Amino acid sequence: MRNVRLDLLVTRTAPPAPALSTPMTIWWLGERYRVRDGYGRGYAEIVGDVTEPRGFGLVPRTIGEFMDATASTPRGETDLWGDLASPDAMVREPSGREWEADSVDIARVAGQVFAPRFSTAPTARDSRLGRDAWEYRSFLEGRDNGVKFRSLVRTLVADGYVLMREVTDARGGPMSRLMEVTELDEGSVTEGDLRPS
Amino acid sequence: MRLRATAPTHRPAARGGPEESSLDAASALQSRIGNRAFGDLVARNPVPTVQRWIFIAGTQVGRRDARLDATTRPLARDRKVRDYVDDAEMNAHASGTTDYLGHLPGPTSRNTWVRFSPTGVNLLGENHTQVTLEQVAPAVGSTNFTYEPFSRDVVGGATATAMDTETSGRMTRMGVGGGNQRDHGGESVFPKLAYNMEALTPYFSGASPVSELRRRNGYFGQPAQRYLKVTWAHAKDVALEVAMLQATAQAVPPAKQALATVVANHRAALEPYITGLAVDGWLGDTLDTRRNRALLPALLDLANAFMPVMIARAGADPGLSSAQQTALGGMPTGTHAERGAMFSAWRNMHFEQALTDAVANGVRYQGMGMAHLAHLQSQGLPGGTHPFDMTAADIQGFERATARLRRIAR
Numbered sequence: 001m002r003n004v005r006l007d008l009l010v011t012r013t014a015p016p017a018p019a020l021s022t023p024m025t026i027w028w029l030g031e032r033y034r035v036r037d038g039y040g041r042g043y044a045e046i047v048g049d050v051t052e053p054r055g056f057g058l059v060p061r062t063i064g065e066f067m068d069a070t071a072s073t074p075r076g077e078t079d080l081w082g083d084l085a086s087p088d089a090m091v092r093e094p095s096g097r098e099w100e101a102d103s104v105d106i107a108r109v110a111g112q113v114f115a116p117r118f119s120t121a122p123t124a125r126d127s128r129l130g131r132d133a134w135e136y137r138s139f140l141e142g143r144d145n146g147v148k149f150r151s152l153v154r155t156l157v158a159d160g161y162v163l164m165r166e167v168t169d170a171r172g173g174p175m176s177r178l179m180e181v182t183e184l185d186e187g188s189v190t191e192g193d194l195r196p197s
Numbered sequence: 198m199r200l201r202a203t204a205p206t207h208r209p210a211a212r213g214g215p216e217e218s219s220l221d222a223a224s225a226l227q228s229r230i231g232n233r234a235f236g237d238l239v240a241r242n243p244v245p246t247v248q249r250w251i252f253i254a255g256t257q258v259g260r261r262d263a264r265l266d267a268t269t270r271p272l273a274r275d276r277k278v279r280d281y282v283d284d285a286e287m288n289a290h291a292s293g294t295t296d297y298l299g300h301l302p303g304p305t306s307r308n309t310w311v312r313f314s315p316t317g318v319n320l321l322g323e324n325h326t327q328v329t330l331e332q333v334a335p336a337v338g339s340t341n342f343t344y345e346p347f348s349r350d351v352v353g354g355a356t357a358t359a360m361d362t363e364t365s366g367r368m369t370r371m372g373v374g375g376g377n378q379r380d381h382g383g384e385s386v387f388p389k390l391a392y393n394m395e396a397l398t399p400y401f402s403g404a405s406p407v408s409e410l411r412r413r414n415g416y417f418g419q420p421a422q423r424y425l426k427v428t429w430a431h432a433k434d435v436a437l438e439v440a441m442l443q444a445t446a447q448a449v450p451p452a453k454q455a456l457a458t459v460v461a462n463h464r465a466a467l468e469p470y471i472t473g474l475a476v477d478g479w480l481g482d483t484l485d486t487r488r489n490r491a492l493l494p495a496l497l498d499l500a501n502a503f504m505p506v507m508i509a510r511a512g513a514d515p516g517l518s519s520a521q522q523t524a525l526g527g528m529p530t531g532t533h534a535e536r537g538a539m540f541s542a543w544r545n546m547h548f549e550q551a552l553t554d555a556v557a558n559g560v561r562y563q564g565m566g567m568a569h570l571a572h573l574q575s576q577g578l579p580g581g582t583h584p585f586d587m588t589a590a591d592i593q594g595f596e597r598a599t600a601r602l603r604r605i606a607r
Contacts, residue, residue, distance in 0.1 A: 016405070061416040063420035072568075093590075099589075101593050173415055
């Protein structure tokens with residue numbers, strides 16, 4: 001049965017907003033999962049990490065959003081709980097407000113630490129967290145604001161886990177998103193970790 | 198423990214399109230004979246209505262339900278979920294007299310049925326690239342709103358003209374084209390102008406590459422251009438004000454004098470460039486050329502001279518209370534971070550004032566970024582206001598309620 005806890009550090013860059021570094025923890029126990037965002041980001045931002053087409057997450061676009069990002073400070077912790085067998089998940093905001101959400105997007109957030117199948121061969125070998133790891137390169141492509149984009153994705157995989165995923169603009173733009181696993185602990189997750197306290 | 202190198206699987210999206218079932222005879226008839234002929238037929242005979250999607254008090258309205266009439270029947274034909282509390286609400290919505298019910302137009306949450314408060318002020322906290330008031334207001338049929346992109350400042354001259362140019366498209370899309378922006382203003386433009394010039398300074402000084410402001414490279418280049426145009430317009434207004442003060446032998450504030458000097462020194466170079474910038478363009482697309490990079494020193498002079506005028510304005514902003522002016526005037530502004538904090542506080546004070554005005558004036562919707570709604574909530578919302586988090590809980594609630602009714606519709 002799946003039983004693993006991973007600590008992540010997610011860093012987003014979208015100048016001129018300052019880089020935003022967010023510690024996250026993801027627990028998996030069987031089909032159930034929990035995500036904790038240690039910056040207290042909102043639901044849309046957390047989900048945007050895995051749904052935004054360019055791979056940079058939900059970055060500021062308007063002057064107001066750039067201002068908000070510049071003035072932003074940690075807000076506490078946001079927790080999300082779900083179960084692959086249920087369409088419903090739960091969100092608890094830093095304020096303590098709890099509400100039900102669609103589990104599909106949250107499962108994608110929790111699942112970002114599991115490696116997908118790559119259609120290409122690895123491009124490099126590395127070591128991370130004491131594990132032999134393979135680096136894969138892929139691209140995200142599409143159109144945004146009426147122009148083509150191409151994002152380079154470097155993914156470092158070990159034992160089925162994504163230990164690092166870096167998205168940069170293949171055309172040289174300054175936006176980026178870096179997800180790094182800083183700790184990986186298998187077999188330590190208990191029922192208590194998955195139970196809303 | 199070792200895991201397979203595959204992503205976890207989960208159920209397919211539950212919120213896809215409507216659950217399509219076979220069309221009934223009426224639907225087939227409609228497609229065969231065309232909408233107009235079908236409408237004529239329905240007008241004579243109310244029976245063959247295609248409807249599965251109207252709910253009243255949680256119960257689906259049957260196709261032969263006597264409550265449907267010539268006004269409500271069209272609502273029953275387009276396969277969108279509608280969820281009313283009673284017959285009267287359905288009839289009111291069908292006749293266009295409600296301003297709190299509707300379907301989101303998309304692209305985010307398309308066809309989601311939304312319900313806001315029928316009374317008081319609905320406060321919408323949004324992410325500006327997801328579900329926004331620009332989508333909600335037309336969906337619920339309201340033009341009684343104030344909104345963050347519109348300025349509540351009392352300004353005239355070139356500043357007002359530039360602001361109107363930049364916002365006229367959005368005003369039109371929200372059904373208030375040709376109106377006074379100030380009637381719908383949700384905050385002040387001046388903190389944005391100040392932040393923009395602060396953020397552009399590294400680009401103008403050469404510390405950051407101007408190419409970052411190109412459309413293909415990021416998002417900041419677009420608002421940067423919009424607010425640079427308004428900044429230049431305001432700088433020209435300040436220069437005019439200085440000239441009038443001098444002509445009448447009145448004292449001229451040093452910061453305004455310095456800005457007027459910059460305008461005079463660089464008008465020949467900056468005027469044609471800045472006023473020639475297109476609405477909604479990206480600054481880097483024109484500035485990152487050999488010819489226009491020569492304008493960077495002049496733009497840096499503008500930014501440096503503009504900032505003291507904005508800081509002085511914050512401490513005497515006529516759109517704020519005297520207590521707020523004093524609070525802003527006392528904030529430190531010596532560093533980039535301190536100025537950022539002051540600009541942010543400045544904005545929030547305008548949102549507070551806009552909320553006070555909205556309650557007093559019977560405004561039905563006030564739209565803003567979610568961070569600002571959270572600020573207002575932290576200050577305590579006045580009675581008669583209804584907050585909606587359109588980035589998380591409330592939009593999810595609308596989506597899930599709509600999906601649930603789609604699933605149970607027969």
